[in-house]
Amino acid sequence: MQKERRESWNIEGIRNAKESISQELLPFLKNEWYKQAVEHCLCKILPLEGNLHCDLKIVCYIISTLNLISLSKETTSEFKTLVGKLEKIAEALLSKNNVKPGRSRLSFLYGELKQGVAAVVKKDGHTWEALWESSLGLFLSRGCAHPILPFQHINFALQTIDRGFPTRVMELIDEMSTGLESESDRSYLELIRIKALRLSGHHGQCEELINAQIKKHGESPRLLWEWHYTQAILTGESKDLHRFLFGKGKKNIEYLEAYMKYAFWIKAQPRKSYLKLCPKVSTLKRLLKSETNNVRFKKLFKVLSAIEDAYDTNVPMVKRIDKIGRVMAVIETLEAEYRILSLAAILRFLNQRQKQMASLFHGEYKSHSLKLSEGRDSDVLNLFGSSSDLEVIKPFYDSLHSIPEKETTLARANPSHTYLFKPLGNRDIIWTEAS
Numbered sequence: 001m002q003k004e005r006r007e008s009w010n011i012e013g014i015r016n017a018k019e020s021i022s023q024e025l026l027p028f029l030k031n032e033w034y035k036q037a038v039e040h041c042l043c044k045i046l047p048l049e050g051n052l053h054c055d056l057k058i059v060c061y062i063i064s065t066l067n068l069i070s071l072s073k074e075t076t077s078e079f080k081t082l083v084g085k086l087e088k089i090a091e092a093l094l095s096k097n098n099v100k101p102g103r104s105r106l107s108f109l110y111g112e113l114k115q116g117v118a119a120v121v122k123k124d125g126h127t128w129e130a131l132w133e134s135s136l137g138l139f140l141s142r143g144c145a146h147p148i149l150p151f152q153h154i155n156f157a158l159q160t161i162d163r164g165f166p167t168r169v170m171e172l173i174d175e176m177s178t179g180l181e182s183e184s185d186r187s188y189l190e191l192i193r194i195k196a197l198r199l200s201g202h203h204g205q206c207e208e209l210i211n212a213q214i215k216k217h218g219e220s221p222r223l224l225w226e227w228h229y230t231q232a233i234l235t236g237e238s239k240d241l242h243r244f245l246f247g248k249g250k251k252n253i254e255y256l257e258a259y260m261k262y263a264f265w266i267k268a269q270p271r272k273s274y275l276k277l278c279p280k281v282s283t284l285k286r287l288l289k290s291e292t293n294n295v296r297f298k299k300l301f302k303v304l305s306a307i308e309d310a311y312d313t314n315v316p317m318v319k320r321i322d323k324i325g326r327v328m329a330v331i332e333t334l335e336a337e338y339r340i341l342s343l344a345a346i347l348r349f350l351n352q353r354q355k356q357m358a359s360l361f362h363g364e365y366k367s368h369s370l371k372l373s374e375g376r377d378s379d380v381l382n383l384f385g386s387s388s389d390l391e392v393i394k395p396f397y398d399s400l401h402s403i404p405e406k407e408t409t410l411a412r413a414n415p416s417h418t419y420l421f422k423p424l425g426n427r428d429i430i431w432t433e434a435s
Helices: 011-030 034-045 055-071 076-096 108-123 127-140 149-163 166-177 183-199 203-217 221-235 239-246 257-267 272-277 281-287 295-309 317-326 336-351 355-372 396-400 415-420 424-434
Strands: none
Touching (some): 183 203, 183 221, 221 239
């Protein structure tokens, strides 16, 4: 076989290469055979020596491979070394063909490469690293030809929201909405806007946008989920949300993440009766069986299991609280929405049993809310604003540092006792004697 003729490094050549690869991968994607698709692409990329494909197509194969790894249900640890190697190969080929980052009209290829890396690292829960890679991708794409750039902006917006900065992408979303031609792309962008409005506490605007989208596109299951979720936040009532997902005769909706978000949301509700509405983790795993090997969902299941087990009265309280403590490191790696819902759910449990620890979690919840809303709202999900059960929580510092009673007499017969065992609250007496 002969090597492919030298490619045209231009927009048309890139589109042709991508369309050709898309057709090759279509059977894999239809059946969600992502791992097999990755293996197929690797056979086209490696080895480089004697490779029959042109450099441009190899770069496009590498970008496709990174995206496939992010979609696969396998853990990314087995691909970790591979991802770094593929990134270096792509950068070397781009440099070889005089595609300069930030200067060439084709520099968006660097951006697409970085977006693929960002998707992979985010799958493992590294939200900061994902945001950094995504931001770096935009930086390397500056000065590029415009048509493909908006999709990099969409990825950047998602990474920014999931890290906890939803208000900072609103202007970007507004700009992008005027540049997208496809109706499906615009609809997807509006879903991102809905998420940003919800996490920043603008629930009225969120409701208006959802109603406008329903009027325009009809009552799709995804939009109806967003509407019911928003109503639950606005009204504090979650029974309609429960009926929407689990009502008699209801079929499962395609947006499987709705069930996971619902479980976290219900765990954060003030009424104990709502806990009965929450599906058990075992039920969720059956419902989301296609996602049980997904690293991201594994983390969510782990956190949700710890919260569920916290209410198991057959287990000693110390062990239950210890298990919650062990998942805090996992919670820190979650996306912003799950992070704040986890804090709220744990706060609900601790407030009934450990007031001092609850005060810490309440402070953490408030700080996350202030971050999400840029200082505007300390309760972005309206979970504690009208609740009186948190008023009994004293600040943690005050509960530990109550002022001890002052001693009036000193045991002068034993100076060592006076100096070594005197309460700290009487340090003024100690210094008087020492002088």
